[in-house]
Amino acid sequence: MKKVLLVIVILVFGFSGIAQISNFTKASTEVTVGTTEYDWQTFGSQYNRIYLTNDGKIGLAWIMGTGTFADRGTGYNFYNGTTWGTLPTIRVESVKTAYPSLCQIGAGEIFASHNGTTGLVINQRPAIGTGAWTESILLGPVNSHGGTSMLWPRMMVNGNSVHILALTDINYMYQGIKSALVYYRSTDGGITWDKQGVVIPGLDSTIFKKFNSDTYSWAPPKGDTIAFAVSGVGVGLILMKSFDNGETWNKTIIFDFPYKHGNYTWTPCFDASVSLTFDTSNNVHLVCGRMYIQVSDSTTGNYSYNSYTDGLLYWTEGMGALDTAKLADFDWLEDNGYLIGCLVLK
Numbered sequence: 001m002k003k004v005l006l007v008i009v010i011l012v013f014g015f016s017g018i019a020q021i022s023n024f025t026k027a028s029t030e031v032t033v034g035t036t037e038y039d040w041q042t043f044g045s046q047y048n049r050i051y052l053t054n055d056g057k058i059g060l061a062w063i064m065g066t067g068t069f070a071d072r073g074t075g076y077n078f079y080n081g082t083t084w085g086t087l088p089t090i091r092v093e094s095v096k097t098a099y100p101s102l103c104q105i106g107a108g109e110i111f112a113s114h115n116g117t118t119g120l121v122i123n124q125r126p127a128i129g130t131g132a133w134t135e136s137i138l139l140g141p142v143n144s145h146g147g148t149s150m151l152w153p154r155m156m157v158n159g160n161s162v163h164i165l166a167l168t169d170i171n172y173m174y175q176g177i178k179s180a181l182v183y184y185r186s187t188d189g190g191i192t193w194d195k196q197g198v199v200i201p202g203l204d205s206t207i208f209k210k211f212n213s214d215t216y217s218w219a220p221p222k223g224d225t226i227a228f229a230v231s232g233v234g235v236g237l238i239l240m241k242s243f244d245n246g247e248t249w250n251k252t253i254i255f256d257f258p259y260k261h262g263n264y265t266w267t268p269c270f271d272a273s274v275s276l277t278f279d280t281s282n283n284v285h286l287v288c289g290r291m292y293i294q295v296s297d298s299t300t301g302n303y304s305y306n307s308y309t310d311g312l313l314y315w316t317e318g319m320g321a322l323d324t325a326k327l328a329d330f331d332w333l334e335d336n337g338y339l340i341g342c343l344v345l346k
Contacts, residue, residue, distance in 0.1 A: 044272025078129035141197030176205030
């Protein structure tokens with residue numbers, strides 16, 4: 001298998017203005033920071049795999065491993081403001097893992113990855129870029145088969161609080177959902193977890209049959225206001241927002257997916273590539289991809305998708321919910337401020 005270099009491109013923007021005319025210049029530097037033979041970036045929405053400190057330092061994680069993948073795990077490198085570290089040759093974890101989600105926390109750093117069998121592997125250390133990692137296992141809730149695995153973690157840090165979303169085992173049930181979306185929280189920097197295996201109301205089995213990998217994404221926090229979005233086939237597009245650091249949640253349905261209502265025709269919907277952020281007033285702004293699918297079985301969720309349909313859409317709080325008629329009408333989407341862009345085939 002061909003080895004692939006992992007590179008990071010640093011863009012430097014410069015502006016100069018004369019009267020009312022500005023000249024825009026851009027320079028880029030490509031730096032090799034690691035190697036990989038398997039770095040599946042995402043099945044849907046992107047992970048937190050890189051952070052930038054206030055003084056210009058960078059922490060970076062990815063999946064590395066050789067062709068046998070027995071040594072698959074997290075590769076890590078650090079930019080100290082001047083240079084990157086040496087290319088790592090072994091994973092951080094003591095066990096085979098994948099899909100790391102990395103965050104800075106205070107003066108240190110923490111990341112979660114999954115091993116596919118016994119919950120999530122948590123690694124943390126008190127200083128960024130240096131020192132030994134302390135490893136622990138965060139067990140998932142016991143599923144219908146008696147297992148405790150969790151998959152595809154998404155981590156977000158808010159002050160000294162660590163928030164994680166992950167899926168339970170894709171083969172078994174938890175609280176009536178196959179591959180349930182569960183929430184974990186630590187308020188002491190990842191030492192203890194006061195919320196474990198929580199199925200947030202509104203994301204439970206009374207509404208959903210299953211969730212898919214990588215279909216959820218956190219917004220960067222604003223004080224005690226935090227939010228995440230869930231998207232994709234079988235879900236639609238949902239915003240979950242908390243004003244009390246994850247104690248309680250408010251749900252906004254941006255798009256209610258139609259197949260659970262027995263729709264089998266070619267239908268526009270949102271894919272799983274969702275990203276969101278807060279503005280200065282703590283309103284959420286998000287973008288998500290659009291596609292067409294045809295559901296073959298509303299019980300299992302099996303479907304086909306049309307690869308020649310697309311569109312990148314925008315939504316913010318205060319805008320209305322969307323339905324299939326609106327998603328199908330590019331003119332309406334553009335006229336009402338939802339459409340960012342689309343591919344036009346000629």
